[in-house]
Amino acid sequence: MGKEYLFIDEKEGLDRVDGKMKVTGKAKYAAEHHPAGLVYAILVNSAATKGRIKSIDTKKAERAAGVIKVITHANAPKVPGYENAPRTGGNPEKGPTLGQPLRIFHDDTIYFNNQPIAMVIADTLERAMHAATLVKAEFDTETFSTNLAANAAKGVPPSNAGRALYKRGDADAYKNAEVQVEQNYVLAREVHNPMELHSLVAIWDGDDKVKVYEKTQGVKSSQRAIMDAFKLPEANVQVIAEYVGGGFGAALRTWPHTIAAVLGAKAVKRPVKLMLTREQMFTLVGYRPMTVQKIGLGATKDGKLTGITHEAVAETSMYEEFTEGTVNMSKFLYECPNVNTVYKILPLDISTPTWMRGPGEATGAWALESAMDEMAYALNMDPIEFRLKNYAERDPERNLPFSSKFLKECYQKGAEQIGWFKRNRQPRSMQEDGWLVGYGMSTGTFGAGRGRASVRGTLSADGTMTIQSAVSDSGPGTATAMTEIAANRMGLPPQKIIFELGDSSMPPGPTQGGSTTTSTLGSAVVDVSEAIKKKMFELVAKEGRGFASAKYEDLSFSRGEISQANGRGAKIAYTELLRKNNLPSIEITLNSQGGNERDRYSMYSFSVHFVIVRVHPTTGVVRVHRAVGVSDAGKIVSRKTAESQAIGGVVGGIGMALMEDAVIDHRFGRYVNSNLADYHVPVHADVPKIEALFIDKPDPHTNPMGSKGLGEIALIGFAAAVANAVYHATGKRIRELPITPDKLTG
Amino acid sequence: MENESASHAPNGSRRDFLKQSSLLTALALTPTAVIKAAENDEEIASVFEKVPLKFEVNGVKHSLSIEPRVTLLDLLREQMKLTGTKKGCDHGQCGACTVHIDGRRVNSCLTLAVMQEGKKVTTIEGLANGDKLHPMQEAFIKHDGFQCGYCTPGQIMSAVACVREGHASSPEQVREYMSGNICRCGAYPNIVDAIMEVKNGGNKI
Numbered sequence: 023m024g025k026e027y028l029f030i031d032e033k034e035g036l037d038r039v040d041g042k043m044k045v046t047g048k049a050k051y052a053a054e055h056h057p058a059g060l061v062y063a064i065l066v067n068s069a070a071t072k073g074r075i076k077s078i079d080t081k082k083a084e085r086a087a088g089v090i091k092v093i094t095h096a097n098a099p100k101v102p103g104y105e106n107a108p109r110t111g112g113n114p115e116k117g118p119t120l121g122q123p124l125r126i127f128h129d130d131t132i133y134f135n136n137q138p139i140a141m142v143i144a145d146t147l148e149r150a151m152h153a154a155t156l157v158k159a160e161f162d163t164e165t166f167s168t169n170l171a172a173n174a175a176k177g178v179p180p181s182n183a184g185r186a187l188y189k190r191g192d193a194d195a196y197k198n199a200e201v202q203v204e205q206n207y208v209l210a211r212e213v214h215n216p217m218e219l220h221s222l223v224a225i226w227d228g229d230d231k232v233k234v235y236e237k238t239q240g241v242k243s244s245q246r247a248i249m250d251a252f253k254l255p256e257a258n259v260q261v262i263a264e265y266v267g268g269g270f271g272a273a274l275r276t277w278p279h280t281i282a283a284v285l286g287a288k289a290v291k292r293p294v295k296l297m298l299t300r301e302q303m304f305t306l307v308g309y310r311p312m313t314v315q316k317i318g319l320g321a322t323k324d325g326k327l328t329g330i331t332h333e334a335v336a337e338t339s340m341y342e343e344f345t346e347g348t349v350n351m352s353k354f355l356y357e358c359p360n361v362n363t364v365y366k367i368l369p370l371d372i373s374t375p376t377w378m379r380g381p382g383e384a385t386g387a388w389a390l391e392s393a394m395d396e397m398a399y400a401l402n403m404d405p406i407e408f409r410l411k412n413y414a415e416r417d418p419e420r421n422l423p424f425s426s427k428f429l430k431e432c433y434q435k436g437a438e439q440i441g442w443f444k445r446n447r448q449p450r451s452m453q454e455d456g457w458l459v460g461y462g463m464s465t466g467t468f469g470a471g472r473g474r475a476s477v478r479g480t481l482s483a484d485g486t487m488t489i490q491s492a493v494s495d496s497g498p499g500t501a502t503a504m505t506e507i508a509a510n511r512m513g514l515p516p517q518k519i520i521f522e523l524g525d526s527s528m529p530p531g532p533t534q535g536g537s538t539t540t541s542t543l544g545s546a547v548v549d550v551s552e553a554i555k556k557k558m559f560e561l562v563a564k565e566g567r568g569f570a571s572a573k574y575e576d577l578s579f580s581r582g583e584i585s586q587a588n589g590r591g592a593k594i595a596y597t598e599l600l601r602k603n604n605l606p607s608i609e610i611t612l613n614s615q616g617g618n619e620r621d622r623y624s625m626y627s628f629s630v631h632f633v634i635v636r637v638h639p640t641t642g643v644v645r646v647h648r649a650v651g652v653s654d655a656g657k658i659v660s661r662k663t664a665e666s667q668a669i670g671g672v673v674g675g676i677g678m679a680l681m682e683d684a685v686i687d688h689r690f691g692r693y694v695n696s697n698l699a700d701y702h703v704p705v706h707a708d709v710p711k712i713e714a715l716f717i718d719k720p721d722p723h724t725n726p727m728g729s730k731g732l733g734e735i736a737l738i739g740f741a742a743a744v745a746n747a748v749y750h751a752t753g754k755r756i757r758e759l760p761i762t763p764d765k766l767t768g
Numbered sequence: 769m770e771n772e773s774a775s776h777a778p779n780g781s782r783r784d785f786l787k788q789s790s791l792l793t794a795l796a797l798t799p800t801a802v803i804k805a806a807e808n809d810e811e812i813a814s815v816f817e818k819v820p821l822k823f824e825v826n827g828v829k830h831s832l833s834i835e836p837r838v839t840l841l842d843l844l845r846e847q848m849k850l851t852g853t854k855k856g857c858d859h860g861q862c863g864a865c866t867v868h869i870d871g872r873r874v875n876s877c878l879t880l881a882v883m884q885e886g887k888k889v890t891t892i893e894g895l896a897n898g899d900k901l902h903p904m905q906e907a908f909i910k911h912d913g914f915q916c917g918y919c920t921p922g923q924i925m926s927a928v929a930c931v932r933e934g935h936a937s938s939p940e941q942v943r944e945y946m947s948g949n950i951c952r953c954g955a956y957p958n959i960v961d962a963i964m965e966v967k968n969g970g971n972k973i
Contacts, residue, residue, distance in 0.1 A: 037909050044917030045905040045924060047852015047892035054851035147846050148837055217856045217864055217918040217952045267854070267918025268952050300857040497916030497953050666912045666955060673954025698861040698950060705947040709956040711939075 035661025036516055039502045040265070040495075049265040052237040053221035053297045060223070061090055062147045063286050063296040064154040065279060066140035067305075068132050070161035071168065071691030072371045075130040075139060082156040083142055088149035090290050092157065093282075094140045098127035099289050101281060103251035124341060124374070126278035127285075132161065133341050134373045135168075135692045136305040138279065143286050143294060166371035168691045170337040171208065174314040177335035177366030180345045186365030188353055190419070195329030195360030199320025203397045207317065207389035208758040210683040211337075212310040213303065213701060214378050216496070218267020220307050221297040222280055224287035231258040232284060238263045239273040240533030241492050245526040247276035248284060264524035269496035270674070271377040272307045274535045279306055304684060304696040308376025311336040313348060313385045317393035320360075325401050327358040327412045332390060335366045336382075339374040343367060346382030351467050352390050354419040354624070356412040361419075371691055377535065379674055380737040383468050388678075388759065391464035391742035396755065404447065405463060405746070406433050417624035425623035425723035426730070429465065432630040432652040435715055436463070440632040440650045449753035457636035459647075460751025466629040466739030470656070470721070470730035473542040474615040476529035479508075479550035482607045483600040485582055487512055487554075488520045489547055493531035493539065495523060497670075498733055499663030500539055506660045507544045507727060511551035513580040514596075529611050537627065537731025540659060541724060546614035548726040553610045555579050558596060561603055568592025619723045628654040629735035631675070631743040637751040642766030644748055646676050650713045651740075656730035657720035664732055668714035671736020676704045678737070679744035681760050823884045825850070826894025834881055841865045841876040844891060852892035852921045856950070863949030866922040866929075867891050873929035875948075892921035895928070903973055904928050907962035915953035923949045927963045928973060936967040 043049040068075075080092040093099075104125045126138055140157045144150035167173060179187065196202055223235040232254070238244040238261065245261040248254070266273060283296035298306060313336040320329035332352035338344045349363035380387075398405040413430065416423050437443060445461045446452055452459040477491045489508055495501060501521040509516040522528065532542045559577060562569040562584055568591050569577075569584075578587040585593040600608065619625075634648040649672050658664045681702035687694045695701045714736075720728025741759055748766070749755045756765050818833045825848065834843060841858070844850040844867070853876055856864030860878035867876045868890040895902045904924050907913070914920040926949045930936050935945035942963050943956075951959065966973060 038912060038914075040917070041909040041912075041914075042901070042905075044914055044920050045892075045901065045908050046896055047850075047921045049917055050851060051854075051918060053855075054845070056846075056849055146835075147842055148835055152837075215952055217854070217862065217916065217950065219855065266916060268916040270952070297855070300859065300861075499915065662912050663915075666915055666953075666958060669957055670915060670954035673951075673956060697859055698857045699859070703950060703952065704954070704956070705950055706943040706956050706960065707947040709943070709954070712957050 035663065036502055036506050038499055038663065039505050039521065051218055051221070051265045051267050052223065052235045052263065053295055055223045055235045057223065057225050057293040060293045060295055061143055061145050061290060062150040063141050063143045063283055063294050064150040065138040065282065065296070065302060066142065066154050066157045067136040067302065068139045068159070068161070070132050070163050071135040072166035073132050073161050073163040075132065076160040076162045078139060078157065078159040080140060080157050083153040086149065086153040086156055088145040089142060089153045090145065091143045091286070092140055093127055093286055093289065095127045095130050099285060101125070101128070101251050101285060102253040104128050124278045126282045133339060134305060134371055135690070136302065138282065138306070141282050141286055143290050166691050168370050168372050168686050169688045170312045170335070170368055170370065171314065173368060174335045177368045180343055180365070180367050186345065186349055186363060189362040190353070191360035193362040194318065194331050196318040196320030196331055199328045200323050201321045201397070201400050203317070203319040203393050203400055205317060205393060205396065205757055207315045207392055209313045209385050209388055210759050211312040212378055212678060212682045213684045214270040214272035214307070214309065215303060215698065215701070215703060216268025216270055216272055219298050219300065219303060220273065220277065220279065221295070222283050223293060223295045224284040225293040226288050226291070230254060233260045233262065234284060235262050236280060237266055237273050238276065238494055239266065239269045239496050239535055241494050241524060241526040242530050243533050244276045244280070248280070251281050252284065259526070261526040262524060263494040266494050266496040269534070270379040271381065271535065273496060274377060274533060277307050300698060301696040304693050305373045308374060309684060310378035310385070311338065311344065311375035315348070315386070315389040317389050319393050319397045321397055321401060323401070325403050325408050325411045327356055329360040330356065330358050331362050332386065333364040334386070335368055337370050337372060337375065338367045339372055340369045342374040344375045346377060348382035348386040351383055351386055354414060354417045355390070355465065355467055357414045357418055358412065372686070379671070380468070380734045383734065384678070384738045387464065387466055387739040388741045391739050392745050392757065395462070395742070395746040395749065406437060406442065409433065409465065420624050422622065422624045425470070425619065425625040426656065426719065426721035427626070427628060428654040428717040428719055429628040429630070431717050432628060432654050435717070436630045436632045436650050436652040439713060439715065440634065440648065442632065449750055452751070454636065458639055458751040460635050460637065460747040460749065461632070462635065462743045462745065462747025462750055463630060463632045464739040464742035464746060466631065466735045467626045468537055468731060468734040468738055470625040470627045470724050471536060471538045471541065472545060472616045472725050473532045473538055474613065475531045475542045475546040476611065476613045477531070477543070477546040477550050478529050478609065478611040479554050480607050480609045481554050481596060481600070483597055483605065485597045486518050486520060487514055488522060489550065490522045490528040491531035491543060491546065492526050492528040493523045493543060494534060496534055498539065498667050499660060500534065500543065502663050503540050503660035504543060504547050507547045508551055511548055512555070514582055518582070537733045537735070540729055541731060544659060544727050544729065545616070545725040546612070549614040550610055550612055553612060554608055557608050557610065558584060558599060561599055562594060565602070616725065623723050625724055625730070627730040627732065627735045629739060631740045633743045633747050635744060635747040635751055637748060637766065642763030644680055644761055644766070646710055646744065648710055650715065651736065652715045652717065653732055653735055654717045654730070655732040655735065656724060657728035658716050658718050659727050659729050664716065665714045667732050668736045669712045671733065672712045672740055673704050673709055674737045675740025676708060679741040679759060679761055683760050819882055821882055821885060823886060824888045826890060836880065836882050838881045839877055840867070840879045840881045840884060840889070843881040844876060850891050850893055854918055854921055856919065863926060864919050864922040866925040866949065868925060868929060873926050892925060895924065902928070903966050903969065903971060904962070907966045908959070911958045911962040911965065912955070913959040913962040914951070914955050919949060919951045923951060923959055927959070930963060931967050931973055936963055939964055
């Protein structure tokens with residue numbers, strides 16, 4: 023397939039097609055639309071953590087200059103979709119219910135600190151901000167609990183255990199093994215904090231039609247949420263997200279503030295803009311839940327795994343049951359006869375968590391891959407040798423072949439690149455420039471799925487090909503990858519491909535999440551390109567003139583021309599063909615999805631992370647000195663954007679490993695570091711040169727490109743690689759993230 | 769940023785006082801705006817709470833009347849519709865709002881618009897020369913120094929200043945002097961490559 027990239031330097035890859043818009047500031051994100059008559063909304067948050075609103079005084083705010091309306095539970099217009107939905111709020115004694123999103127301004131119940139209790143709408147931003155400070159509320163408070171670590175034993179099984187409760191062979195078999203490791207691993211709460219604050223502009227046209235510029239990873243799913251909330255038909259709700267300033271999962275679902283702003287715009291009969299504050303980003307748009315895990319590993323003395331036990335307890339809110347695949351990889355990553363997993367959740371008086379990049383798998387990999395390193399040291403084996411000894415050639419969970427698996431090649435390539443086997447394996451044996459030096463590695467894996475997507479392809483007589491799909495791109499580079507795929511398949515230079523996205527009125531595309539966009543949407547782009555080529559073939563065959571007896575397979579579609587693949591005979595440009603047939607364009611809309619390959623193969627992407635850390639012996643400061651990531655993500659369809667995606671995962675991993683920790687003061691149930699100065703994320707100075715390598719071999723079964731997902735595996739496992747490197751550097755095993763200096767000096 | 773004097777004044781606010789006293793003065797002076805605003809007495813206060821601001825943005829002179837509490841960032845984004853400058857935290861913690869004021873990089877969320885009297889502000893929209901991109905913009909595209917693009921205007925404005933300041937002598941120095949600009953997608957290594965290329969290109973930027 024590589025050689026078909028006629029106009030794209032495959033080694034370099036295509037520059038981002040939306041790059042110029044982004045570097046010139048012309049790219050418009052959700053809050054950057056200014057329809058006539060626009061007014062501003064600001065949310066007022068609860069100071070109480072649990073209880074009821076006793077009274078709320080909005081008079082001062084209402085009298086303030088420029089204020090148009092103050093909405094609270096006492097006067098909020100009805101959200102029709104809220105009314106017949108089941109009552110929210112799990113009963114802790116019975117365990118949580120599946121619930122529904124927080125029904126904003128629906129009643130006086132407070133479920134978490136900082137829950138919105140009012141929304142002020144004013145004619146300018148400053149006036150709305152000021153008036154919001156004038157709203158005063160009193161609460162009847164109740165005793166609350168926000169502390170997972172202290173209450174993990176109270177975790178309950180989710181109502182839909184799904185794959186989480188699993189047993190192969192004997193449970194807890196590790197307890198009878200010759201060599202045993204049993205440890206607990208704690209993951210701190212992480213907040214996505216994309217740079218763009220969650221925002222929207224809602225514009226009603228009459229009472230039953232609304233257009234919303236929204237920060238979302240799924241324009242169709244946002245459209246659906248608004249349709250459901252306001253009981254509107256699909257044609258009456260348009261969601262637009264042409265540019266999205268990062269998501270990492272936080273914009274996968276439609277949050278209550280969106281419903282609030284749409285409701286507000288309807289109430290004041292003017293377009294409303296709402297942009298959350300950074301502080302509100304900590305409680306209103308999800309986070310990676312704090313999770314306490316236990317891993318038990320058993321092995322023979324020569325390093326064969328005999329038992330894996332993986333238990334997890336994660337926090338969720340009182341009104342929704344959030345679960346993720348934390349324990350999944352333990353079932354299939356290694357060949358082991360006895361495996362059991364348990365996944366529980368603990369409802370607390372906090373807001374609902376959500377998927378954050380790598381989601382549960384990143385949480386699980388941190389524990390499993392730390393424990394694997396501990397076991398390797400317990401066995402006095404090299405961690406790679408130990409992993410290879412337990413390498414799963416087939417999926418031991420489903421007893422199916424993998425669609426492709428080049429994990430061994432990842433281990434080898436990464437080890438060579440970083441000089442793994444040249445290190446001294448003894449902990450605390452290496453030093454440089456007065457710093458302790460440590461090498462660590464880990465494995466990551468994530469399902470390589472392909473969903474369903476519709477696209478519209480239009481080949482115009484001017485030689486351009488326009489492809490449209492209702493997807494959004496929060497940063498990975500969807501339009502760029504799709505342009506490369508279409509250019510390749512259509513035999514057109516990338517400059518002639520126009521990929522349009524970000525509008526729910528386009529043919530329905532997938533939500534951008536779970537590392538599936540390229541696989542799902544790219545397949546649809548391939549299908550529509552092939553359909554248009556077949557249509558052109560019908561036209562040339564009809565025309566005769568040297569093509570009369572040609573078979574489709576014998577034709578070459580290249581450089582905008584149809585010709586005989588053998589290089590002899592007739593040639594015709596696409597543009598000429600359309601003109602001759604008096605066709606302004608060929609337009610095809612189709613739906614694309616995979617077949618039953620998922621029943622025949624286990625499909626996963628794999629990654630291996632290698633890091634060198636330096637640990638300061640006195641201060642305990644950990645610096646990631648070098649990072650090498652090797653990904654088996656199938657065929658790489660867009661080199662440049664893929665490298666950035668891999669690099670970005672590592673940077674996220676540095677945050678997860680060393681910095682990120684959203685801290686709640688359990689006396690008040692309130693975050694104490696809900697800003698970007700106190701919630702530490704990696705900055706330039708924290709990030710070394712990152713080497714992103716790819717196996718770049720096509721998977722024959724996933725999709726027509728042979729690609730597999732990359733966004734998640736770029737991060738999954740990285741934190742364990744750092745923890746393992748810290749152990750190698752210092753001899754101290756840190757089992758609680760983030761690895762801050764206090765944990766190494768204590 | 770909020771004018772709190774109103775709530776500190778005993779019995780009635782400065783705003784109320786302004787409304788009453790200014791009405792008399794205003795009628796005497798009869799500026800049309802005030803007469804018109806008198807139809808809604810809340811608006812009278814706002815007329816008198818605005819101050820004039822003359823400054824230059826991207827080479828264009830502006831003469832505005834603004835509330836003193838308006839930040840430069842919100843003035844640019846909400847009133848002048850120059851949305852290339854981004855709001856990422858509104859607290860001077862992320863650098864997404866970086867602009868140049870008289871050639872120095874500044875977090876526009878932490879500076880009031882009224883402080884820019886007589887100053888020259890350059891935003892990302894003013895960096896390119898017509899259709900010709902600034903070398904730093906070109907280098908960001910070439911090295912893929914972004915994913916979502918939201919921190920990018922701030923990164924680029926900061927990067928240009930970083931080179932001009934003489935703080936780009938090595939990748940290590942760039943990393944240090946660019947650390948006020950957060951990129952959550954993690955494009956840092958590519959940003960450093962872009963800056964080093966522009967620096968090593970040797971052209972005056």
